[in-house]
Amino acid sequence: MAEDIKKIMFTVRKPPHGTIYVYEGLEVKLIMAAYDADISVVFMDDGVFAVKKGQDTKDLGIKGFAATYGALVDYEITQVYVDRQSMEDRGMTEDDLLVIGEDEDTEEPIKPQVLESAEIAAMMAEQHNILAF
């Protein structure tokens, strides 16, 4: 029953490096995507840095995980959004966003979809659960 499927939203609000929240949060997304739930992910506040392309953690001496975002669509996580205001406040544009997969038919790269804060708020209001990382 489609109406019984729980809507679970992940918000990513912290910067990707410096703490482990965002990385372990990614692990939760990948697991939950295997279950019968309606999963969406929103990058906002400093979380928008997590989906900035060209990240290189080599000099930090830690294993980066930006490449895993490139496989979100393969994990059937397709509802991936970025808050426009958060992005612009940090000097980022849509061109700075990394690719999260490619379209099965056209092989066109898929990027997170940029939304206005009000649109994100409306989506939040529909969720059963919101997990913040």
Next chain:
Amino acid sequence: MKLAVCIYEGPYNHAASDTAYNFIQAAIQKGHEIKGIFFYHDGVYNVTKLMEPPQDDRHISNRWSALGASGIDIVVCIAAAKRRGIVDDVLVPNVRISGLGQLTMMAIEADRLVVFGD
């Protein structure tokens, strides 16, 4: 209401564990059902029997263990635990190590999943 609780932060260092504990006690008193408690990130440190706080302070892991003894399912994330050296041998009684699938089931089965942490 059916509630599930997820705790992100370690004990003593951060109020999240205390706040979650107080929330759960209040929820039970109000007649709500706790579907489960899930420890993630540094939260996995909350249920080690190796902690030995001063006697005049609260004993956080014993407190969680007592809650587990009352029948509430308390789960420690295996991936987060392994990374931090938390294994079965160091856990207090009445808690168990399992996977993120358990958090998923809590999120699906509960009316609300309440997260404590930064």
